[in-house]
Each structure stands twice: as structure tokens, then as C-alpha cells.
Amino acid sequence: MYAVVAEGLWRFFSDNPVLRGVSLAVEEGGVYGLIGPNGAGKTTMFRILATLLRPSRGTAKVFGKDVVREASDVRRMIAYLPEEAGVYKNLTGRGFLKMVSRVYGLGSSALEQGVTISGLGEDVDRRMGEYSKGMRRRILLAGCLMVKPRLAILDEPTAGLDVEHSVYVRKIISQYAEQGTTFIVSSHNMLEVDYLCDRIALIHRGSIIAEGKPRELTASHNVQNLEELFVKKMGEAP
Amino acid sequence: MPLVSKELRELLSEKTILIGVVLMPLVIFPLIGFSMAPVNMREGDAGPGAAVLVVDQDGGKYAALFVEALRKTGFNPQPIQLQNDNLLQLIENSGASAAVIIPQGFSTQLEQKNKPTVKLFLKLASSSIVEFERIGSMRDRFYAAVSLMGEALASEEGVAVSFYKAPIDLSGEVVYRDQIISETDAGQLFQQFFASTLLIPIALTLVVTTSGTIAATSIGLEKEAKTLEMLLTYPIGRSTILASKLLGSTVVALLGTASLMTGIVFYFSRLTAFAGMSITLSLSPLNLVLLMVVLFFALVTTLGLGVLAGVLAGDVRGSQQLAGLIQLPLILLPLLLFLSGGIQSLQQPLATIILIIPFTHLMLAIQAILESSYLNILLHVGVMVAWTVVIIGLAAFMFRGERLLTMRVKLGRRKPVV
Numbered sequence: 040m041y042a043v044v045a046e047g048l049w050r051f052f053s054d055n056p057v058l059r060g061v062s063l064a065v066e067e068g069g070v071y072g073l074i075g076p077n078g079a080g081k082t083t084m085f086r087i088l089a090t091l092l093r094p095s096r097g098t099a100k101v102f103g104k105d106v107v108r109e110a111s112d113v114r115r116m117i118a119y120l121p122e123e124a125g126v127y128k129n130l131t132g133r134g135f136l137k138m139v140s141r142v143y144g145l146g147s148s149a150l151e152q153g154v155t156i157s158g159l160g161e162d163v164d165r166r167m168g169e170y171s172k173g174m175r176r177r178i179l180l181a182g183c184l185m186v187k188p189r190l191a192i193l194d195e196p197t198a199g200l201d202v203e204h205s206v207y208v209r210k211i212i213s214q215y216a217e218q219g220t221t222f223i224v225s226s227h228n229m230l231e232v233d234y235l236c237d238r239i240a241l242i243h244r245g246s247i248i249a250e251g252k253p254r255e256l257t258a259s260h261n262v263q264n265l266e267e268l269f270v271k272k273m274g275e276a277p
Numbered sequence: 278m279p280l281v282s283k284e285l286r287e288l289l290s291e292k293t294i295l296i297g298v299v300l301m302p303l304v305i306f307p308l309i310g311f312s313m314a315p316v317n318m319r320e321g322d323a324g325p326g327a328a329v330l331v332v333d334q335d336g337g338k339y340a341a342l343f344v345e346a347l348r349k350t351g352f353n354p355q356p357i358q359l360q361n362d363n364l365l366q367l368i369e370n371s372g373a374s375a376a377v378i379i380p381q382g383f384s385t386q387l388e389q390k391n392k393p394t395v396k397l398f399l400k401l402a403s404s405s406i407v408e409f410e411r412i413g414s415m416r417d418r419f420y421a422a423v424s425l426m427g428e429a430l431a432s433e434e435g436v437a438v439s440f441y442k443a444p445i446d447l448s449g450e451v452v453y454r455d456q457i458i459s460e461t462d463a464g465q466l467f468q469q470f471f472a473s474t475l476l477i478p479i480a481l482t483l484v485v486t487t488s489g490t491i492a493a494t495s496i497g498l499e500k501e502a503k504t505l506e507m508l509l510t511y512p513i514g515r516s517t518i519l520a521s522k523l524l525g526s527t528v529v530a531l532l533g534t535a536s537l538m539t540g541i542v543f544y545f546s547r548l549t550a551f552a553g554m555s556i557t558l559s560l561s562p563l564n565l566v567l568l569m570v571v572l573f574f575a576l577v578t579t580l581g582l583g584v585l586a587g588v589l590a591g592d593v594r595g596s597q598q599l600a601g602l603i604q605l606p607l608i609l610l611p612l613l614l615f616l617s618g619g620i621q622s623l624q625q626p627l628a629t630i631i632l633i634i635p636f637t638h639l640m641l642a643i644q645a646i647l648e649s650s651y652l653n654i655l656l657h658v659g660v661m662v663a664w665t666v667v668i669i670g671l672a673a674f675m676f677r678g679e680r681l682l683t684m685r686v687k688l689g690r691r692k693p694v695v
């Protein structure tokens with residue numbers, strides 16, 4: 040079973056084609072990485088998968104459900120961490136997790152699970168308005184994972200975080216991937232991609248220009264690491 | 278509804294809402310009350326030297342003492358003789374704002390330690406809030422004169438202490454438009470005035486400006502804090518999200534209404550010294566229910582307008598500005614109608630525009646309720662319901678699909694698109 044299948048996906052903003060015929064298949068289990076330069080269309084792709092935007096052309100399915108026609112079924116299976124997502128400043132971390140668990144119709148065990156995932160300790164009872172960027176990211180990630188989604192869509196989960204918070208977030212992602220959650224993440228940090236991802240797709244100007252396992256891609260392109268692969272592919276691209 | 282409590286928490290912590298909707302009305306009315314009082318004094322009418330016609334039918338020494346007490350309290354007593362002509366006309370024609378009749382046997386009664394009754398006429402120049410306040414304070418001053426008289430009497434011995442405080446009964450009447458009306462009637466006049474001149478515009482302005490702005494703010498807050506995207510991917514219908522926003526905004530709007538009403542009541546309690554004046558509206562239960570129905574639809578309509586503003590704007594400030602921009606003409610035009618005194622007096626295109634606006638029908642419906650003309654109520658409520666359905670339908674339409682994320686109108690400064 041594929042977690043994500045996209046076929047010939049186009050998306051225009053007025054006349055501007057941001058996605059140009061993206062086709063993608065993400066197998067269930069593991070971490071799938073979407074990498075590419077700024078403005079390549081990663082966030083747009085994620086928003087379509089998260090049912091927030093409609094594709095202009097083509098289809099996208101999450102576990103066999105169409106993101107447009109069966110959006111509410113899709114929403115029940117996914118959790119989405121938007122790029123630069125914010126928090127409700129006047130809720131405590133625990134209050135936020137409680138709201139999420141009630142929205143999903145889950146009990147207090149899910150809530151406790153969320154508190155554990157966040158790893159925030161006593162800070163979970165502070166107002167989220169007082170949280171640092173790292174703490175915000177962790178509480179939002181906890182909100183995503185505590186509901187046990189089949190697919191977690193994380194847009195730059197560690198962007199702007201210090202080493203300690205980044206390491207923590209990566210650790211949680213690996214841990215949940217091992218337990219069977221499928222992840223699709225984007226990142227500008229190639230070390231992180233190398234560490235986390237089982238498969239990657241390189242997207243440039245709305246098209247996928249390389250796809251495969253990181254090891255195989257670096258080997259076939261005769262480069263040392265993903266960073267070199269990235270630079271090489273960008274140089275080749277039109 | 279886990280989302281409603283979140284809405285409430287976020288809205289009530291938002292400074293603009295807390296200050297503008299909840300705290301402001303509590304402060305503003307007492308403030309108006311205090312700032313108005315000195316202005317009245319300067320107007321001279323009720324202030325030092327206010328002319329009072331004195332009809333002395335007694336002529337005794339205590340009558341003279343009472344006139345002296347009036348003078349000491351700051352009145353300007355003007356003795357007149359009352360022939361068979363009308364006291365009313367005398368009051369109207371003179372510049373005096375009040376008149377007293379000291380009855381025959383006034384002094385004798387006081388000597389016998391009985392309470393004589395002095396007739397008091399207060400001139401109400403117009404049915405306006407300033408006038409009601411003015412005659413209220415004038416009445417207070419007459420009582421002050423009476424107790425001053427009591428002090429003078431106290432210097433004479435053998436009188437019970439309680440007698441000093443009010444040795445004279447004042448029987449008050451109000452002169453309004455060449456007619457003498459009893460204080461109870463004046464109270465009713467006040468109620469009528471209160472209901473028609475104050476309650477309608479206040480309720481209208483209140484419902485429109487606050488609740489719409491609140492709904493707009495609740496969406497603006499999500500956009501500004503960048504929490505909207507995540508919210509929209511939760512496994513709940515858009516209609517649930519919309520409903521919880523409407524419900525949360527309603528609760529805050531009601532809180533604001535309560536606060537404003539408290540402010541008004543506090544302010545008007547200064548006037549209730551004037552006997553018979555109470556601001557309890559004499560509405561039948563049916564009319565009260567109808568009034569609530571009308572206000573409910575007005576509320577939902579404005580909430581819908583606020584939602585539209587929130588969807589279109591990018592942040593809290595933008596959504597509040599846009600909500601204001603949408604609401605301002607919608608409220609000002611009906612108010613114009615209200616002040617100009619009827620739809621007939623307006624030019625044709627303007628009249629048509631005004632008749633399309635839902636809040637015109639809010640006012641007309643309230644008027645119809647006060648007049649108990651049920652056919653008109655039905656008509657105006659019908660128009661309002663139609664509007665409510667249209668606006669909420671539009672709001673729900675805006676909430677579907679990706680419009681919430683991709684629609685933007687910009688006021689002033691250009692901002693980058695998310």
C-alpha cells in the first residue's frame with residue numbers, strides 16, 4: 040500500500056505554475072524526504088497532500104483516498120505540521136494538546152502521550168506565548184504525533200531550531216517511524232535528510248528531477264554526499 | 278466543542294477586544310455622566326441664579342423663610358401673583374425653569390408641627406437626556422432647600438429631630454409642552470424616550486460594531502499567529518470551525534453587551550433620583566421575545582459579515598479595519614434614516630439603498646415591536662432572516678475549499694502573500 044500517490048500534479052497561482060506535473064509514490068513506512076531550493080514548490084505540494092490546496096490538474100491520493108473528493112477521510116489519517124506554524128498564545132502546552140485530543144475524539148491517554156512526546160516537562164503547563172521557537176515546534180510536533188496518524192506531513196520540522204531541539208525532533212521522528220508511522224518531510228539540511236530519510240525526491244521549479252534512496256543517488260551520480268548531489272543537479276537543471 | 282473554549286481564551290486575551298469591547302463601555306458611560314454634570318451647571322438653567330416663580334398664597338413668616346432657603350440654595354426666586362390666569366403660561370412665557378406654590382396656611386401648619394405640602398413644577402424643555410438630567414438635579418436642589426429650611430426650624434425648640442430633615446412635602450409635577458404631567462407620566466415619557474432614542478441606536482451600534490469585529494478578530498488572530506493551516510487539517514468539518522467561531526464571538530459579544538448595559542444603567546441610575554423614572558422597559562413578554570429574536574438575527578448577520586472580513590484580511594488589524602469598513606455604511610445609513618425621521622423624507626435612490634440594508638430592518642423591527650404592530654414585525658424580521666441566511670451562506674462558502682488560505686485583500690500597505 041502506498042501512503043502517497045501523486046500523478047501529474049499541476050498547481051497554478053494565477054498564471055504562475057508552481058507545480059508542473061509532479062508524480063510521486065511514497066511507500067508506507069519510513070521517512071520520505073522532499074528537498075529542493077526555496078520556491079521549488081515543496082510547501083505547495085504538502086498543502087495539497089494536507090487537503091488545504093486543490094491541485095489545478097492531476098490527482099493525489101493518501102492511502103488510496105483522493106485529497107479533493109475524500110478530503111475528510113484523508114484528514115482523519117494525516118497530521119500536518121506547517122512550515123512556520125504558530126501557537127495559540129493563551130493556551131498552555133497541555134491545554135493545546137487537550138484541545139487536539141478532543142478534536143480527534145481521543146482520551147486522556149493520548150494527552151499524556153502528547154505530553155511525553157513534547158518532552159517539555161513542567162513547561163507544558165506554561166502559556167505557549169512564552170515558548171521559545173524550539174519549544175513551540177516540539178509542542179506542535181507532539182500534537183501531530185499523539186493522534187497516531189498514518190501519515191505525518193512535516194514541512195521543515197527543524198528549521199530555525201538549535202542543535203539540542205533539532206536532535207530531539209529528529210529522535211522523535213525516527214522513533215515514530217520505527218513504530219510504523221509514515222513520514223514525509225522537507226528540509227534544507229542535507230545532513231538531516233541523510234540521517235532521517237529512507238528515500239528522497241529532489242524538486243526544482245515544480246518538477247521532480249531526481250528520486251531514490253540517498254545512498255543509491257549519491258553513488259549513481261558519483262558524488263560524496265547529498266549536498267554535492269544537490270549542487271550538481273541544480274547545475275544541470277535548465 | 279473543544280474549539281469554543283479555545284476561541285474564548287484567545288479572544289478575551291486579545292487587547293483590542295478586552296479594552297474595546299469589555300472594559301470601554303464600563304468606563305465610558307460613567308465618564309460621560311461625570312463630564313456632563315459641570316456643563317449643566319454652566320448652562321445657568323439649573324445653576325446658580327436659576328429663576329423660580331414663587332406663588333406665595335400664605336404670606337406668613339415661614340413662607341418668607343422658605344423663599345430665603347431657596348435663595349441660599351442658589352435659586353433666584355421671583356415672587357408672582359397668581360390671578361385666574363394660567364400658571365403654565367406664566368412658566369412658559371417667563372425664563373423660569375420651575376415654579377413653586379406655597380399654599381395658604383403654610384406657616385400655621387409649620388407652627389403646629391404639621392407638614393405642609395408645597396407644589397413644585399419643573400419645566401422640561403425637551404425630551405432629551407440633558408434635560409432629564411437637568412430637572413433631576415434641580416429637584417435634588419429643591420430638596421436641599423427643604424432641608425436648609427429644616428435647619429432653620431431646628432433652631433426653634435420642641436421639634437422632633439426627624440422633622441428637621443423634611444419639614445415640607447414637595448409634590449412634584451412636570452411641565453412639558455404646555456401640559457402638566459405627573460411625575461409618573463414623566464417617568465413614562467422618559468422610558469419612551471429611552472427606548473426609542475437611546476436603546477435602538479445603542480443596541481444597533483453595539484451589536485453591529487462589536488460582534489462583527491469580534492468574529493473578524495477571531496479569524497485574524499489565527500492568521501496572524503499562523504495557526505489556521507493546522508486547524509484546517511484537523512478531522513472536523515469547516516462548518517464546525519465556523520460554528521465555533523460564531524459561538525465564541527457571540528459569547529464575547531454578549532459579554533460586551535452586558536458590560537455596556539451595566540455602564541448605561543450605572544449612568545442612568547444618577548437620574549433615577551427623579552421619582553418614577555426607572556429604566557426598566559415596560560415590554561410584554563411576547564415583545565421581549567420578539568426583541569430578542571430580532572437582535573439575534575442582527576447578531577448572526579454581523580457575525581457573518583465579520584467572518585467575511587476575517588477571511589479576506591491578512592491579520593488582526595486588517596480584519597478589524599475591513600470589518601469596520603464593511604459595517605460603517607451599513608450602520609450609518611439606517612441611522613440617517615432614523616434621525617431624518619422616516620423613509621418618506623429621503624430621496625429615491627438613497628431610500629432604496631437604505632431599505633436593502635439589513636440593519637434598517639433591525640431598527641424598523643424594533644420600532645414595530647415598541648408599537649406592537651405585528652404585521653410590520655413579521656415583515657422586517659422576514660427581511661432580516663433572509664439576510665442572515667445569505668450572509669451566513671456566504672461565510673460558509675468562504676470557509677470551504679482553500680479560500681481561507683489564498684484570499685487576500687489589502688488595505689494600505691502591501692504585504693507579502695503567505
Ligand SMILES: Nc1ncnc2c1ncn2[C@@H]1O[C@H](COP(=O)(O)OP(=O)(O)OP(=O)(O)O)[C@@H](O)[C@H]1O
Binds near residue numbers: 078
Ligand atoms: N498563495 C500563493 N499565492 C501566490 N503564489 C504562491 C502562493 N503560495 C506559494 N506561491 C508561490 O509558489 C512558489 C513555491 O512556493 P512554495 O512555498 O511551495 O516553495 P517551497 O519549496 O516550500 O520554498 P521554501 O523552501 O522557501 O519553503 C513560490 O514562488 C511562491 O511565491
Ligand SMILES: [Mg+2]
Binds near residue numbers: 081083122
Ligand atoms: Mg516551503
